[in-house]
Amino acid sequence: MLPPLPGLDKFDLAILDLLQRDNTVSQREIAKTVNLSAPAVQRRIQRLRESGVIQAELAILDANRLGRPLLLTVSVRVHDEHPQRTEGMRQRIMAEPAVQQCYMITGETDFLLMISAATMLDFEDIAQRLFGGDDNVQRFQTSVALRCLKTGSYVPLA
């Protein structure tokens, strides 16, 4: 049913599923859970890091508690979505720390961004920096995230 996963066996998947939920668990505990020795787990984790299957290991913070209670979604429509014409905007997006996520998408709009902001004034500043002087931007529509029902980037591995 699923495409084959080159080089990953059930042990790797079990380890990954644990780590993407909580990476503070010790290698010994992982070892007990997946029925391997601690060094075996350690070698597999190292391999998964080097091969890039594990992209990052980090802490998720509560923006509300850090003075950034606003989360906004911005849909951007450009005149010309060719790489050369969007290069500048892509670079500004990459360089802007308040942009948490950005996807190029199909459909009505070309870019979808999730932006963290302290206030609406703060947001207008950010939007101005990102899209202000760019004549390739046709329009952008902002929505406020009233509530976050789910967050993260969990990948189902079952």
Added chain:
Amino acid sequence: MLPPLPGLDKFDLAILDLLQRDNTVSQREIAKTVNLSAPAVQRRIQRLRESGVIQAELAILDANRLGRPLLLTVSVRVHDEHPQRTEGMRQRIMAEPAVQQCYMITGETDFLLMISAATMLDFEDIAQRLFGGDDNVQRFQTSVALRCLKTGSYVPLA
């Protein structure tokens, strides 16, 4: 300029900024970087965990390498967005592992979802489970994420 952050000083912010980039750095290294002793760092991290400022500590995986190369954005418009009428959908969304993110938003549509899928057939299955028999769903519009320029949930702390 920024609202005050109750109970968080510059040391906490420095520690948090390190951890939200990479939580594999040792407390000793953090201590050296922020000019504290390792136990001081340890106590602060523990406090930040208990207070919920640190929401999670986990590994981010590459979905492409795990048989889930598709990421889709779904905008859902409901007839009635009152809690009682959306309760069922919210529960199905929470229970569906393929839904990575879900926000209730203002504007044209009411819900915005990011969904991870192995194939488009897989996605149709998921969408059917989420919205299939729900007569409160007016319409939902799916876009394919052609490219992910930025991911994560980094919170600017400067």
Added chain:
DNA sequence: GATGAAATAGCTACAGA
């Protein structure tokens, strides 16, 4: 918050399958 001791985790070397 710092210091130092005890407990724990992570890592390496080696032998066997």
Added chain:
DNA sequence: TCTGTAGCTATTTCATC
């Protein structure tokens, strides 16, 4: 090539100041 055992190193953790 992979695993497991053993032992070492480094880190985390806790008590005390």
